[in-house]
Amino acid sequence: MAWRNVSHVSRVIFMKKDSKIITFKIKRWDPGKGDWRISTYTVTIRKGMTILDALVHIKETIDHTLSYRASCRMGICGSCGMTINGKPRLACETQILELKSNTISIEPLKNFDLIKDLATDFSLFFEKQTKIRPYLIRSDEDEYWNPSREYKQTPTERLLYEQFSNCITCGLCYAACPTNATNINYLGPQALMNTYRFIADSRDEGTLERIELVDAVDGIWGCHLSGACSDVCPKGVDPALAIQLLRGLVAAKALRRIKHKKATGVVPPSEAKRRKGIPEPPPFNV
Amino acid sequence: MKESTIRLIQYFTALLIFILIGFHLGIFTQFLGPGYSAGLDYLSVLERMKNAFYDTIYLILLFSLLTHGFIGIRNIMFEIFLTSSIRRIITLALIIVYIFFLLYGALPIFYGVEECITCV
Ligand code: SF4
Ligand code: FES
Numbered sequence: 001m002a003w004r005n006v007s008h009v010s011r012v013i014f015m016k017k018d019s020k021i022i023t024f025k026i027k028r029w030d031p032g033k034g035d036w037r038i039s040t041y042t043v044t045i046r047k048g049m050t051i052l053d054a055l056v057h058i059k060e061t062i063d064h065t066l067s068y069r070a071s072c073r074m075g076i077c078g079s080c081g082m083t084i085n086g087k088p089r090l091a092c093e094t095q096i097l098e099l100k101s102n103t104i105s106i107e108p109l110k111n112f113d114l115i116k117d118l119a120t121d122f123s124l125f126f127e128k129q130t131k132i133r134p135y136l137i138r139s140d141e142d143e144y145w146n147p148s149r150e151y152k153q154t155p156t157e158r159l160l161y162e163q164f165s166n167c168i169t170c171g172l173c174y175a176a177c178p179t180n181a182t183n184i185n186y187l188g189p190q191a192l193m194n195t196y197r198f199i200a201d202s203r204d205e206g207t208l209e210r211i212e213l214v215d216a217v218d219g220i221w222g223c224h225l226s227g228a229c230s231d232v233c234p235k236g237v238d239p240a241l242a243i244q245l246l247r248g249l250v251a252a253k254a255l256r257r258i259k260h261k262k263a264t265g266v267v268p269p270s271e272a273k274r275r276k277g278i279p280e281p282p283p284f285n286v
Numbered sequence: 287m288k289e290s291t292i293r294l295i296q297y298f299t300a301l302l303i304f305i306l307i308g309f310h311l312g313i314f315t316q317f318l319g320p321g322y323s324a325g326l327d328y329l330s331v332l333e334r335m336k337n338a339f340y341d342t343i344y345l346i347l348l349f350s351l352l353t354h355g356f357i358g359i360r361n362i363m364f365e366i367f368l369t370s371s372i373r374r375i376i377t378l379a380l381i382i383v384y385i386f387f388l389l390y391g392a393l394p395i396f397y398g399v400e401e402c403i404t405c406v
Contacts, residue, residue: 184368185368216289254294255294
């Protein structure tokens with residue numbers, strides 16, 4: 001009881017200073033009826049709360065039937081993408097007060113199939129991602145399947161693709177893309193960006209193969225340069241840039257300016273010697 | 287044909303169109319030709335048609351415009367129709383219409399050449 005009182009008092013002080021009453025209009029997909037409905041919730045929120053915090057609060061205290069997807073709560077897993085005030089965003093990275101509006105609309109991500117309420121189906125998105133072979137393609141099969149050491153790569157070589165490797169597959173770019181909205185076959189910004197990410201990787205040997213995969217109307221040439229993907233990307237990956245760089249490579253291949261890329265080998269065995277005064281590690285005991 | 291080759295053809299023809307349309311409009315000015323109204327005069331047009339240089343320019347321009355335009359129409363159609371069988375039919379239909387327009391457009395040019403041959 002004492003705890004409750006303290007909590008209540010602190011909440012009153014808090015309400016005066018940092019809190020605000022916000023109305024959430026949530027557009028929910030009802031798979032049973034195959035129709036939409038809008039649920040409205042009024043929540044007292046405080047500074048620092050994200051949209052995901054508000055959704056958790058609504059689900060725990062107001063409406064247990066609300067469905068959405070989230071996991072890490074820190075912009076890493078890429079599960080909590082939704083359309084917030086008309087723009088695809090990560091719910092866990094969107095501060096409510098920064099939206100500067102008393103009514104916030106939340107909808108599922110566009111260009112995805114729907115499961116329930118705010119939860120969308122990412123199967124097609126990941127199918128397209130798999131299509132572009134998002135892993136290193138190498139000719140040294142033995143080393144590839146039974147690695148003896150790591151592949152060699154200098155820090156400068158890593159910088160060539162580092163930005164593109166920050167993708168968390170949240171699908172916001174896919175939801176914002178106008179081509180994806182009209183063409184279900186279009187690979188989408190994420191898959192195309194990832195293709196470039198692997199081509200730019202010095203350890204990869206699949207350049208020609210990857211170019212072949214994306215050289216299609218529904219591949220690299222489907223992009224209309226709207227740049228919406230880069231605008232919404234929460235990780236600053238800039239898929240539009242990757243698509244343009246990839247387009248350059250595809251055109252260069254058509255002009256026979258690109259040849260098979262030989263990837264770097266494995267790092268040579270270390271010849272480092274133990275420095276004086278540093279004790280030996282304890283023997284393995286497992 | 288690979289999509290990248292088709293797109294490169296489209297870029298290349300766009301460049302050609304830019305240059306040749308510039309030339310085409312240029313002959314209606316005092317600098318490159320007889321001026322606007324004189325340049326559009328029937329006899330003056332006929333005269334140009336009898337000139338092998340202009341004929342070549344017009345043929346290249348016709349080819350570039352049609353190729354560029356039809357690739358563009360194909361791209362738009364491909365965004366509306368997504369199934370590959372329909373896309374194949376569209377491509378075939380467009381090739382037939384393309385050839386028809388190419389021949390139809392080339393007729394007056396060759397007519398001019400013929401005139402030129404008979405008038406010599
Ligand atoms: S590129 Fe950006 S927006 Fe697209 S899936 Fe990756 S992190 Fe999300
Ligand atoms: S919950 Fe993981 S990115 Fe938002």
